[in-house]
Amino acid sequence: MKLKTIFLVILASVLLSTYGCANGNTAGITKNAGIFENTGKLNLNIPEESWKDAAPGISYRYFHVDPGNGDDLKDFFAVRVDPKRYVFEVHQNRDQESALTIKEIHQSRESLLTFNGGFFTEDFKPTGLLISNGEKIRVTSPASLLNGIFAISDTGIPRLFTNETTINEKKYPFAIQNGPILIDGQGKIAITKDTGNAASRTAIGLDADDNVILIILKQSLFNPANNITLYDFAHTLKEAPAFKDLKLHAMLNLDGGASTGLMVDGQYFPELDRVQNVVIVKARQP
Numbered sequence: 001m002k003l004k005t006i007f008l009v010i011l012a013s014v015l016l017s018t019y020g021c022a023n024g025n026t027a028g029i030t031k032n033a034g035i036f037e038n039t040g041k042l043n044l045n046i047p048e049e050s051w052k053d054a055a056p057g058i059s060y061r062y063f064h065v066d067p068g069n070g071d072d073l074k075d076f077f078a079v080r081v082d083p084k085r086y087v088f089e090v091h092q093n094r095d096q097e098s099a100l101t102i103k104e105i106h107q108s109r110e111s112l113l114t115f116n117g118g119f120f121t122e123d124f125k126p127t128g129l130l131i132s133n134g135e136k137i138r139v140t141s142p143a144s145l146l147n148g149i150f151a152i153s154d155t156g157i158p159r160l161f162t163n164e165t166t167i168n169e170k171k172y173p174f175a176i177q178n179g180p181i182l183i184d185g186q187g188k189i190a191i192t193k194d195t196g197n198a199a200s201r202t203a204i205g206l207d208a209d210d211n212v213i214l215i216i217l218k219q220s221l222f223n224p225a226n227n228i229t230l231y232d233f234a235h236t237l238k239e240a241p242a243f244k245d246l247k248l249h250a251m252l253n254l255d256g257g258a259s260t261g262l263m264v265d266g267q268y269f270p271e272l273d274r275v276q277n278v279v280i281v282k283a284r285q286p
Contacts, residue, residue, distance in 0.1 A: 054265035055112050057082035058281070063243070067236045072225045074217055074236070079113055079264050081212040081281060084156035088174040088212075090117060090132035091278045095124050099274035106263040111280035115214055115262040116202055118178035119146070119255050120276035128177030130277060131169045140167070140177060148252040150204050151175035156284065158212055160185050160205070160250035176204075176254070176279065182234040183251040189238050194231035200260035201233050205251030213248060218260050218269050 051059040063076040091109060093099035106114035119127040128146040130137040140149070140163055149161040151172040160181070161167065167175050181190040182203055200218045207213050215237065219227050228236065230253060237248050261271030 051080065052265075054079075055283075057085040058112055058264070060264055060267065065236060065240045065242045067228065067232050068240065069232055069235075071228075071232070074228060075223065075226050076215055076217050077262065077267075077269065078216075079115075079214045079262070080207065081113060081214070082156075083152050083158050083210075083212050085284055086112070086281050087284045088152055089280050089282065090130055090137065090174075090176070091280055092126075092137065093124065093274060093276050093278070096274055099124075099276075102261040102271055102275065102278055103263055103268050105278050105280065106268075109280050109282075111263075111282060113214070113262075113264045113281035115216070115279050116255050116259045116271055116275045117277035117279050118176050124276045126277050128163075128179075129167065129175055130177070131167065131172060131175040134169050134173040136169045143179075145179050146177050147179040148181040149175055149177045150250070150252045152212070158206055158210060158250075160252060176277075178252055178254050180230065180253055181251070182230065182253050183238055183249055185250045187238070187247065187249040189234050191231045191234040194229050196229060198227040198229050198232075199257040200227055201230075201256045202254040202260045202262070203233070203237070203251050204254055206249055208245075208247035213246065213251075214262070215251075216260055216262050216269060 049062050049064065051061045053059050058079065058081050060077065060079040063078060065074050065076055067074055091105050100108070102114050102116065105111065118130070121127060126138045127141055128138065129140040129149055142163065147163050149163060149165060149167060150158070151161060151167055152158045152174045153172050163177060183205065184190050202216045205213050217226060217228055237243055237251055255275070258272035259275050261275065262269045
């Protein structure tokens with residue numbers, strides 16, 4: 001374990017112990033409780049592990065999952081969206097200095113769900129295909145790492161394509177390219193090697209009913225071990241009993257690490273760095 005991680009674990013333990021002593025109770029502290037409530041106070045309550053509605057056709061829940069590799073239990077947060085009722089758009093931050101946070105974008109754009117998008121360069125340019133409102137922001141990249149394109153049609157039909165596919169922006173007004181593909185369209189795990197590089201993760205894909213599923217796993221000061229390799233991420237989403245009923249498929253890895261961030265229904269998982277492209281979700285107009 002790295003010295004930095006050891007320091008964070010010790011600091012978290014001290015802070016939690018101090019808080020519990022001050023309130024005369026430490027029994028309620030649980031690992032899968034979010035770091036902070038909306039008030040900014042330490043949250044000592046266990047999040048309800050069942051789906052909660054944010055709006056008709058948008059729901060979310062926590063998952064406390066054993067990855068099955070002898071590692072610590074992992075805390076996932078998932079959001080389920082009916083794409084026939086909602087549209088997905090891209091908000092672009094033009095540069096690091098003026099970039100808005102996910103929370104600021106969520107509030108200013110009156111979004112119902114907001115999350116980090118795909119990879120981007122140091123000079124704040126997207127690395128792969130981006131289509132928003134039928135406008136092609138960036139063309140498709142042939143890079144092998146960016147092997148997936150998640151797109152939603154004008155009638156609300158979501159699909160996962162490979163980066164060898166030409167996407168018609170008139171038929172698919174939203175598309176985002178990233179990678180690697182975690183689980184392909186047939187539900188098969190697409191990651192064959194484990195690099196050992198663990199980090200916070202963000203992924204987008206589909207469930208058994210072809211709802212769009214957004215899943216994040218995020219490290220924090222109070223949960224520094226809440227990270228995962230792409231190999232274990234893919235296997236957990238496919239094989240963990242907690243996710244079995246969802247029958248996840250067409251799962252694409254988005255930007256992760258310090259970029260991982262999400263906001264829905266007042267639940268905010270803050271990104272550590274400013275993000276170039278951010279996905280927002282709004283009601284589909286009739």
